[in-house]
Amino acid sequence: MQEAAVSMRHISKSFGKKVIANKNVDLDIYHGEILSLLGENGSGKTTLMNMLSGVYFPDEGEILVNGEPVSITCPKDAFDLGIGMVHQHFKLIDVFTALENILLGLPKENDTKSGRAAVEEICRKYGFELDLDKKIYDMSVSEKETLEIVKTLYRGTEILILDEPTAVLTPQETDKLFAILKNMREDGKAVVIITHKLNEVMEISDRVTVLRKGENAGTVLTSETNEQQLTEMMVGEKIVLDINRDFVENKALRLEVKHMTVLNPDKKKVVDDISFDLYSGEVLGIAGISGSGQKELLEGIMGLQKCEEGSSVIYYSTAHGTHELVGLDTKQIIGYGLHLAFVPEDRLGMGLVGNMGITDNVLLKRYRKGNGPFLHKTLPRQTAEKIRSELEVVTPDLEYPVRRLSGGNVQKILVGREINNKPTVLMTAYAVRGLDINTSYTIYNILNEQKKKGVAVIYVGEDLDVLLALSDRIMVICEGRMTGMLDGRTATKEQLGYLMTKTGGAH
Amino acid sequence: MEKKTTHKAPLFHVRKKDDTTLIQAILIRAVFVVLALLVSALFIYFVTKLDPISVYTSMFKGAFGTSRRTWITIRDTCLLLMISVALSPAFRMRFWNCGAEGQVLIGGLTTAALMIYFGSKIPTVLLLLIMLVVSAAAGGIWALLPAVFKAKYDTNETLFTLMMNYLAIQLVEFFVDIWDKKQSHSVGIINMAGHGGWFPEVLGQQYTINIILVVVITVAVYVYMKYSKHGYEGAVVGESVATARYAGINVPSVIRRNVLLSGAIAGIAGFVEVAGISHTISKQTAGGRGFTAIIVCWLAKFNPFIMAIISLFLVFLDKGAAQIASDFGLNEFASDIITGILLFFILSAEFFINYSISRSEPVKEEH
Numbered sequence: 001m002q003e004a005a006v007s008m009r010h011i012s013k014s015f016g017k018k019v020i021a022n023k024n025v026d027l028d029i030y031h032g033e034i035l036s037l038l039g040e041n042g043s044g045k046t047t048l049m050n051m052l053s054g055v056y057f058p059d060e061g062e063i064l065v066n067g068e069p070v071s072i073t074c075p076k077d078a079f080d081l082g083i084g085m086v087h088q089h090f091k092l093i094d095v096f097t098a099l100e101n102i103l104l105g106l107p108k109e110n111d112t113k114s115g116r117a118a119v120e121e122i123c124r125k126y127g128f129e130l131d132l133d134k135k136i137y138d139m140s141v142s143e144k145e146t147l148e149i150v151k152t153l154y155r156g157t158e159i160l161i162l163d164e165p166t167a168v169l170t171p172q173e174t175d176k177l178f179a180i181l182k183n184m185r186e187d188g189k190a191v192v193i194i195t196h197k198l199n200e201v202m203e204i205s206d207r208v209t210v211l212r213k214g215e216n217a218g219t220v221l222t223s224e225t226n227e228q229q230l231t232e233m234m235v236g237e238k239i240v241l242d243i244n245r246d247f248v249e250n251k252a253l254r255l256e257v258k259h260m261t262v263l264n265p266d267k268k269k270v271v272d273d274i275s276f277d278l279y280s281g282e283v284l285g286i287a288g289i290s291g292s293g294q295k296e297l298l299e300g301i302m303g304l305q306k307c308e309e310g311s312s313v314i315y316y317s318t319a320h321g322t323h324e325l326v327g328l329d330t331k332q333i334i335g336y337g338l339h340l341a342f343v344p345e346d347r348l349g350m351g352l353v354g355n356m357g358i359t360d361n362v363l364l365k366r367y368r369k370g371n372g373p374f375l376h377k378t379l380p381r382q383t384a385e386k387i388r389s390e391l392e393v394v395t396p397d398l399e400y401p402v403r404r405l406s407g408g409n410v411q412k413i414l415v416g417r418e419i420n421n422k423p424t425v426l427m428t429a430y431a432v433r434g435l436d437i438n439t440s441y442t443i444y445n446i447l448n449e450q451k452k453k454g455v456a457v458i459y460v461g462e463d464l465d466v467l468l469a470l471s472d473r474i475m476v477i478c479e480g481r482m483t484g485m486l487d488g489r490t491a492t493k494e495q496l497g498y499l500m501t502k503t504g505g506a507h
Numbered sequence: 508m509e510k511k512t513t514h515k516a517p518l519f520h521v522r523k524k525d526d527t528t529l530i531q532a533i534l535i536r537a538v539f540v541v542l543a544l545l546v547s548a549l550f551i552y553f554v555t556k557l558d559p560i561s562v563y564t565s566m567f568k569g570a571f572g573t574s575r576r577t578w579i580t581i582r583d584t585c586l587l588l589m590i591s592v593a594l595s596p597a598f599r600m601r602f603w604n605c606g607a608e609g610q611v612l613i614g615g616l617t618t619a620a621l622m623i624y625f626g627s628k629i630p631t632v633l634l635l636l637i638m639l640v641v642s643a644a645a646g647g648i649w650a651l652l653p654a655v656f657k658a659k660y661d662t663n664e665t666l667f668t669l670m671m672n673y674l675a676i677q678l679v680e681f682f683v684d685i686w687d688k689k690q691s692h693s694v695g696i697i698n699m700a701g702h703g704g705w706f707p708e709v710l711g712q713q714y715t716i717n718i719i720l721v722v723v724i725t726v727a728v729y730v731y732m733k734y735s736k737h738g739y740e741g742a743v744v745g746e747s748v749a750t751a752r753y754a755g756i757n758v759p760s761v762i763r764r765n766v767l768l769s770g771a772i773a774g775i776a777g778f779v780e781v782a783g784i785s786h787t788i789s790k791q792t793a794g795g796r797g798f799t800a801i802i803v804c805w806l807a808k809f810n811p812f813i814m815a816i817i818s819l820f821l822v823f824l825d826k827g828a829a830q831i832a833s834d835f836g837l838n839e840f841a842s843d844i845i846t847g848i849l850l851f852f853i854l855s856a857e858f859f860i861n862y863s864i865s866r867s868e869p870v871k872e873e874h
Contacts, residue, residue, distance in 0.1 A: 304752055331755030342753070350749040353742070363739065364754045373735050 003067055004028040005159050005190040006052065006083070011061035013047055021047035023214045024061070029159060034181060034191045036201040036222070039211035040234055040436040041407065045194045046088070048211065049161045053085035054078040084152030085161040090144050092136045098143075099132040102151045115154075122153050126183045141289075142173040149180070159190040166200060168290055171464065171497035178204050196234075198227040199465070212236055235437055243441070243469040244448045245488075248281030253316050254425050254456035255301070260326075261308040262296045262480075270296045272480040278425065278456045283447060285471030285488060286460040287496050290430075293480035294460045295345060298427045302342050303330045315340070317424045334365055341423035343414055345430045345460075347407075351414045354403030358384040358395065361402060362417050387416035391442070408439035415443060419450060426450055427458040432466070444470055464493045478502055524863045536856045543852030547845050555841055562831050562845070569830020570823045580822055582714045585721040586780060587818040588811075590800035592725050593772035595809045596765040597650075599732060600745040602657065606650060606668030608797025609675030610770045612790070613649045614642035614777025616679050618704075619697060619788035622781070623686060626703025634704045638778050646774015647767045649675065654766035658759030672797070676790045683789060696786050706783040717783045724772060725811045732809075741765045773797070806854075824849060 006029040014020045021044045029035055039045045050056045052063065054075040062069050065081050072078050078085070092101050103115045116132060123130050128146050136144065145165060152160060162181075166174045181191050181204060195201060201208055202222060210217040210233040217233045232238055255278035262271035271293045278284055286294055299305040301313050303325065313325040320338055333340060344350040352361050362380040370376035384398045391412040395405055402410055411431065418426065428447070432440040447470065451457050461467045467474055471488035476499035484499040527535075548559035555562075570580045590607050597604035618638045625634055653667035686694045698704060709715035732738040744751045744761045751758050780792055799821060807813035828842035 302753075329755065330752065331757065334755045344753065346749065349747050350753050353746045353750055355746055356742070360739075364743070364750070367736055367739050367754075373737065375734055375736055375739055 002030060004064070005031045005066065007064040007067075008048070008052070009062050009064070011048065011051060011058045011063070013044075013051060013056060013059050020214050022051075022058075022211075025211070025214070025216045027209055027216065028219075029190045029192055031158070031190050032185055032188045033207065034185050034193065034205045036205035036208045037192055037194045037211065038196065038198075038201055038208050038230060038234060039217075040196060041434045042436070043211040043234070044214040045211050046163055047214075049085060049163065049192065049194060052078065052083050052159075053161060054083075079155050079157075082156055082158035083161070084155060084157030084159070086145070086148040086152060086163065086165065088163045088167065090148055092144060092147065094137045095135065097133050097135055098130060098139075098147050098150075101136065101147065102132075102154050106155070119150060119154055122150055126153075126180050126187070128180060141168045142170075142177075145169070145177065146180075157189070159192070160184065161192045161194070163194045164196075165193060166195070166197065167462075170289060170500050171493055172501065174200070197463075198230055201230065202227060210234055231437065239437065239441070243444045243466065245283075245470060245472070246448060246452055247472075248452060248454070251279035251281050252318075252454075254278050254280050256312075256314040256316070257301070258312040258314075260297065260300055260311040260313065262293070262300045262305050262311075263308060264296070270480050271300060274477070274480075274482045276475055276482065276485065278458065280424075280454045280456050281451055282472040283451050283457045283459050283470055283488075285467040285474040286458060286477065287464065287467050287474055288477040288500055290462060292477050292500075294429060294477065296480075297477075298342065298344070298429055298458070298460065301325060301427065302340060303328050303333050315425070319424075335368075339421060339424040341418035341421060341426045343411075343418055343426075343428040343431055345433070347410050347414050348403055352402055352410065355401045357397070357399035357401060358388060358393070358413055359398045361413060362387070362420075364417070365421070383417075383420055387413060387420065391416045407434045408436055411435055411439065411443065415446060419446065423450075423455055425456045425458070427460075429460040430462060431459065433462070464496050467496070468493065476500055521862050521864050524861060527860050532860045535860050536853070539852045539856035539859075543849045546852065547848040550844065550848060555835070555837060557835055557837075562835065565831050565834045566823075566827030569828075569834075570826040572830075576826070578712070578714060580819075580826055582717055582784060583822045583825075584815070584819045585714070585717050586776060586784070587796050587800060587803060587822060588815050589721045589724060589776045589779065590773055590796050591803040591807070591814045591818060592721075592728050592811055593769050593776060594800055594804045595728060595769075595811070595814075596732065596741060596772075597769035598804055599809055600741050600762060600765050602654065602762060602766055602769075603665045604650060604668050604766065604769055605665050605801065606653065606671045606770075606797070607773045607776075607800055608793045608795070609668070609672035610646040610649045610773035611777040611780065611793040611797055612672075612675040612679050614646040614774030615781040615788050615792045616675075616682060616777070617645040617774075618642050618778045618781040619686075619694065620682070622697045622704035622786075623694075626698040627701055631702070631704060631707065635706070635782065638704065638782055639775060642774045642778035643771040644774070646777060647771035650770020650773070651763060651767050654763050657766075658762045679788060679790050679792070693789055694787050697781075697788075698786070704782055705786060706779075714783070717779055720775070720779060720783075724775065725815070728768075728772070729811050737761075737764065806857075820853075 008025060008027040011022055011025045013022045025048060027048065037045045037049065047056060051058050052072065054072045054077050057073055063072060064070065070081060072081065093104065096104065099112065099116055099119060102119055103112065119132060122128070128150055130143065130146050130150060134143070139147070149160065165177060169177065184191055193204065205222050207219060207221055208225065208230065209219040210230065212234060217236070258275045260271055260274045261269060264270045274297060288294055296305050300307045300311070307326045311326050315323045315325050315338060317339065320336065323336065323338060325333065348354040353364065359377060359381045362383045363375065363377065366380065367375060381398065387393060388395065388398065393409045393412050395409060402413055415431070431443050435443065447457050447459060459467070459470060468488060468491060474486045474488050474491055474496065475482060476484040476486065476496060478500055483502045486495060544563070551557050551559045551562050569576065571577045590611060594604055594607055621634065621638050621641060629637070649671060650668070653664050653671060656662040656667060657664045683694055689695070706716045732741065740751070740756050740761045743754060743756060744758055748758055751761070777792065781788055785792065803814050803817045803821065806817050824846040828846045831837060831845070832839050832842040
């Protein structure tokens with residue numbers, strides 16, 4: 001067998017005593033091969049690769065490049081060894097052009113002219129489409145991703161590491177990226193993609209290394225494995241990968257959104273004339289590239305964003321009558337006792353208070369209740385205890401700051417609080433982002449249970465497979481406009497991908 | 508790419524620790540106190556050629572040597588603690604009130620004005636109550652102005668409150684000039700004869716009222732912040748404005764309310780200083796305590812009981828430094844260096860409580 005481009009031997013890295021990111025990991029990367037590094041969030045994939053790219057230094061173990069032991073103490077060392085990494089958060093300067101970003105920080109001899117020729121050569125060779133004179137702030141995420149890859153290649157990368165490259169791409173953009181990665185493989189480069197998406201692993205990679213809780217849970221050839229086996233390696237136990245979607249009869253209108261328009265601080269329309277109805281007993285999925293107005297749409301309904309004139313959101317409830325929500329602020333919505341539950345995208349930055357425990361977080365939307373100037377905590381404490389036991393939240397005690405809990409526990413607390421209030425409408429934004437597989441399925445089940453109880457559920461999601469499996473109807477938005485409303489049982493991924501990028505809207 | 512990287516590893520590993528027990532934390536602090544005393548003993552011995560033990564004894568005597576000195580130390584600790592407590596409702600919301608100095612001055616200025624104009628006309632008990640309310644209102648309004656701008660236009664409160672200090676200083680100078688009868692550039696002791704508007708002695712002690720006021724306010728602020736609905740709102744706003752809005756909290760009104768409270772307590776501290784301690788007003792009345800209080804508040808992480816300990820420690824150092832300067836004829840810089848060394852080591856302990864440092868293992872050479 002050929003010599004490994006990179007070998008990591010017995011690598012360990014910990015942060016503090018409690019957080020062990022990697023433990024005794026062995027990993028080989030070969031030229032002319034695409035390796036998937038698969039694992040759940042927090043399994044140590046990114047940390048492991050950060051030790052190759054010079055961001056972290058291992059506590060123990062050694063790294064060999066082409067058989068030679070090396071010591072990588074900073075990103076410069078990594079570049080010198082031909083290792084380049086594209087991070088999840090792009091490292092680009094907004095006001096510079098693509099070319100300026102590529103040449104930034106390199107010695108003088110890489111002047112604009114010869115640099116441009118070299119970059120164009122790279123683009124031609126691998127099939128990148130990149131406008132070198134475009135400023136970063138005009139670029140889509142997909143273009144930025146492309147630019148980051150070209151940047152590392154220009155610096156002589158032989159071993160390319162991509163951290164969750166498809167997280168923000170549409171299916172079509174993903175296909176394009178994968179074609180390029182295959183070209184690079186043909187060229188003899190070593191490619192590592194960090195991912196937690198099984199279908200991508202199966203589609204693109206030659207080999208898969210699975211990390212579980214910081215340890216190497218095994219390496220398999222893609223051709224000899226399947227999604228079920230990989231999941232079991234990731235989770236360490238057998239789990240059922242089915243999302244329940246029950247059909248509920250007798251739907252009743254709950255929300256009627258008409259001509260909703262929301263402007264951002266720059267007076268640009270981020271939600272542009274969106275109208276839809278929401279019924280009890282259904283899950284309405286909302287698909288779209290992240291940042292297409294999903295956040296503003298939900299916040300507009302909740303009274304957290306100012307809706308422009310002409311917007312209307314009518315709330316129908318058997319218990320509380322009919323209300324026009326536009327013009328009400330959140331305090332009034334809570335004060336009227338309207339049962340609108342909202343699980344926002346930013347859990348610790350908006351839905352919860354990180355430094356408070358479960359009890360004080362349960363208090364968040366009901367602290368005004370009770371007479372007098374002081375807080376009444378007896379009931380919230382009982383609710384907190386109920387959330388902890390029913391949703392199996394792992395926490396030392398009810399006063400332990402929720403920010404120190406794992407992402408899954410944080411989300412269970414947030415969702416638990418919101419459904420505890422017996423909502424009529426339950427809106428969720430990226431409810432499973434960053435969660436492990438088991439917790440994700442717990443959340444899907446909760447949403448399905450709520451739907452069966454007659455709650456009208458909105459599910460803003462990014463994983464199209466999940467949207468297609470969970471939703472009764474799927475609304476697609478692109479650049480703040482609604483580009484389609486599909487039946488969740490018959491829609492396809494390609495349809496969604498097409499509508500997600502259909503600029504101009506459906507009007 | 509052909510260039511071979513040398514074998515090198517970072518010299519030290521700094522890691523965040525999250526499992527320090529209370530006993531370990533106390534031990535680490537104790538070790539650093541000993542270290543602080545040793546290092547500053549070296550400085551004393553080699554630079555000032557003095558006997559460290561007698562210098563330390565003198566420091567202690569400066570703060571607690573006589574009953575009067577002890578009372579002064581307690582009095583100053585109370586004042587510093589009160590200003591630190593004043594900052595906490597604002598700081599808790601991440602409103603960086605750097606204007607306590609000015610708020611104390613304005614509270615002191617209104618107190619002095621009332622003493623001068625009504626000292627002989629209104630009975631002292633009633634006058635004290637009026638001064639309490641007026642100084643609180645004045646300090647509160649002084650703080651409210653930056654808060655209103657912060658809430659409405661999101662201006663930077665650090666700069667704004669800081670500039671308000673200079674305004675307060677100028678105002679004080681202006682009035683000192685008006686009230687200065689003897690062309691001495693100072694107001695002198697107000698109501699020296701009748702003690703009008705002075706804190707009366709209670710239980711035979713001059714500073715009893717100071718202590719009662721500071722204890723009552725400290726406990727009240729603690730209860731308010733921890734158990735009241737208002738306190739909860741402030742805590743949520745401080746954690747995240749987005750979360751506060753999500754919970755339907757009116758963020759601008761919470762900012763205004765908490766900062767008003769903060770300024771009002773600082774104003775009362777000015778009242779205590781003028782009516783209860785110095786009985787005069789000058790631009791030195793706040794004496795930099797408005798800034799020292801920021802350190803106290805931060806170090807204590809808003810816990811009023813720890814604030815009391817830190818206030819006492821800082822006042823102790825201050826008194827001690829003054830004492831060694833006079834006992835040994837040192838200039839003030841030398842005694843400041845000694846207190847500086849002590850403070851430096853004691854603050855360093857916090858780093859070692861939160862982080863651990865280990866020597867990296869050298870990378871193994873393979874042949």
